[in-house]
């Protein structure tokens with residue numbers, strides 16, 4: 001089933017001296033895949049490479065077995081809503097989508113019907129006959145989404161699709177993505193916010209500084225990086241004393257005391273030894289109010305993977 | 311579904327239709343229309359003026375032609391009026407200027423400026439066909455010009471000069487620059503070029519579609535403008551005279567002017583399309599090209615042949631009159647190359663265009679979307 | 685929860701002085717302009733001709749250096765209206781080139797990147813903005829026009845003495861005033877072009893095209909109508925005529941100076957109208 005995947009093979013892209021992405025290799029199966037990373041990490045670069053808007057300096061890309069250098073074939077089953085917040089000045093929302101569809105070889109009636117359906121999907125029928133240039137940001141975002149899905153693509157690439165949408169439309173849009181993924185299509189989207197896409201994604205790709213830091217399910221990602229120190233938050237009365245004791249242990253790499261001296265954050269390389277050490281300390285009569293693992297949530301993971309990479 | 315030739319042609323048509331609408335109806339095209347139609351407006355203005363003059367002056371009666379020819383330099387205005395009668399038009403005005411007083415500023419004398427006042431006067435007489443303009447300074451005839459009110463031969467020369475110096479060099483050049491550069495660079499500026507790239511079309515098809523749109527627009531506007539101007543030039547003249555000219559060579563002249571305008575659009579269009587596609591700052595090559603075409607006349611004959619203008623000028627039916635306001639030594643330097651034959655001109659231009667388009671098509675496959683660096 | 689009570693209040697604290705605020709824009713723009721290599725090269729190139737002229741003035745005032753060369757030379761080496769006219773013509777071309785190169789970057793990129801709201805959200809009005817931009821250009825063009833012009837004039841005064849000054853003070857006034865008018869016109873053209881097309885490089889071409897095409901139009905009107913007044917349509921010719929009048933030089937153009945002034949005024953008004961219509965922080969799309 002190689003041709004049912006989107007494959008990046010050792011892709012590098014430089015903008016002059018600026019690194020876009022570096023030696024990225026990925027296989028993206030059908031379903032919802034989220035690219036997550038901070039500003040300037042290379043998400044847009046990856047998506048533009050995938051759709052052939054820019055060309056890689058090294059490596060090759062295959063979208064369901066087709067190269068992006070052949071837009072005539074590839075764009076037939078690929079839709080891309082870019083991050084560029086622009087639309088032709090001449091067109092209304094409806095004309096904009098219809099014109100795009102005419103290039104697929106649709107007859108005018110067929111194109112208009114499909115365009116209307118796409119506009120219905122994103123609830124944009126009311127403003128359909130106004131100039132796109134006069135739309136608000138969220139409206140433009142939606143019309144670009146409609147343009148990307150109008151031809152029923154197998155691979156849908158969306159750069160920050162939830163950006164600028166109000167909560168109602170956001171929920172509808174997410175539902176739409178789910179429905180599309182359920183049909184066995186690729187939905188590849190990007191975001192800065194891990195929580196936002198965490199719940200809807202089948203797969204997450206974390207990217208920082210142009211390199212893939214992790215990929216897979218959130219939980220799986222967490223396990224893969226087992227050698228990374230676990231974080232625990234300890235609440236206690238006598239924090240500095242306990243910190244001193246913990247610091248004698250080999251497996252503890254870092255301790256951050258809270259300002260109120262009532263707690264601390266501990267990084268350890270070995271959970272089990274840490275647990276034993278803690279019980280020793282407790283048995284020695286030091287009062288410990290609670291221990292909570294700090295990095296089971298996505299925030300901490302993000303912070304670790306991406307923050308550390310900066 | 312495999313893409314066939316006819317499918318691609320349909321795509322190119324769709325692109326061309328969209329772009330055509332922009333080329334014809336966008337606000338910016340107003341200036342292109344103005345460039346293309348202004349010469350016609352000027353000729354129409356000239357025609358109207360001549361007709362009105364003839365009508366008004368005829369009402370005042372004619373001066374015998376022999377009297378007009380007998381006017382001599384140095385006659386006074388009163389003498390002329392006495393002999394020829396009331397002129398059809400008589401204008402008087404004062405001309406003031408500051409001059410050095412006689413004798414001052416010589417040797418060690420201080421310079422003294424004084425205001426000198428001259429009375430100037432222009433008398434115009436009309437013999438039914440020719441007008442005589444007589445300029446007097448302080449009552450003495452300084453210069454005169456006697457010429458037909460309307461002269462087809464002369465107007466055709468004027469048109470030939472205007473077509474080559476204004477129409478080909480400036481109007482079509484800048485018009486094509488505006489239209490064709492806008493096709494790709496304009497989209498990049500609006501940050502909308504990627505919408506074309508995201509459609510299932512080959513880049514070559516996109517290029518051809520856009521070129522076709524620009525070409526249709528430019529050819530319609532400029533060939534139409536040239537023909538309109540030609541018609542406007544003929545319009546005020548005596549219908550019989552025009553008829554004779556039309557049957558002798560007029561039709562072929564009109565055809566070749568139109569052909570030169572159209573081929574100008576073809577040639578300059580492809581060059582500017584490629585420039586807009588390939589270069590971040592297309593103004594520098596445009597300026598270079600303009601300069602190249604402008605100094606073209608001073609170059610050795612072989613180099614002259616490496617320019618769009620050379621072929622276009624070879625197509626023009628009447629060689630442009632030399633600009634006689636240019637200093638004599640410059641005119642001496644001009645050595646027009648032997649014009650190419652019509653066949654070779656057309657073939658040369660088309661070959662040049664094809665070459666440029668092929669280069670542009672190959673380049674278009676490597677174009678990347680990068681709006682930030684405009 | 686009476687949140688509405690805490691409504692928006694505009695800033696009421698002290699502002700810096702008007703001129704200090706106003707000059708912020710030109711200050712930074714100049715800095716940026718002089719970092720552009722092409723601009724600097726052109727500026728340096730524009731200084732060559734004034735240097736030649738300075739040498740000319742020096743020679744003209746030191747007759748002992750060429751005493752043996754005969755009388756024709758004496759007539760040639762005279763610092764008069766014609767001399768300044770030739771000087772002004774050359775510098776005027778440089779002014780246009782400089783404006784075409786440096787002018788569009790001032791406004792076109794602001795419009796293309798929607799930067800105007802950023803300016804107008806500060807205590808700066810639309811006329812302020814235009815004036816500030818105009819000041820940038822006028823300042824830069826002054827470097828190649830009336831400043832070297834005035835320098836040459838005073839050099840001549842210093843060498844030829846008071847007598848020359850009292851006879852020819854009109855030349856000095858003519859050079860400075862004539863250049864100021866030209867600089868103003870050229871700057872306005874550059875700003876209006878860049879506000880109109882919003883695209884830096886094309887605006888530069890348009891500035892050049894403006895002077896080229898109007899020159900062509902003027903010539904066309906002249907040949908078709910067999911007249912001379914057509915030259916009025918070309919700002920270059922109109923300006924030349926006005927300069928000739930200011931410097932008391934006979935002109936071959938045969939234009940009416942009042943008409944020329946009229947053309948330039950009309951042109952200026954049209955350019956201001958273009959600026960007023962095109963320089964808006966938001967564009968209403970219908």
Ligand SMILES: Nc1ncnc2c1ncn2[C@@H]1O[C@H](COP(=O)(O)OP(=O)(O)OP(=O)(O)O)[C@@H](O)[C@H]1O
Nearest residue numbers: 015018019020038039040041042043044045680682
């Ligand atoms: N056209 C360009 N020219 C030069 N550098 C670029 C260009 N586009 C992107 N870059 C650089 O490439 C890197 C990756 O940019 P990219 O746009 O892919 O980031 P991103 O992850 O999409 O960021 P954001 O979340 O802000 O959209 C950045 O350092 C950026 O500065």
Ligand SMILES: [Mg+2]
Nearest residue numbers: 043044083159
């Ligand atoms: Mg991005």
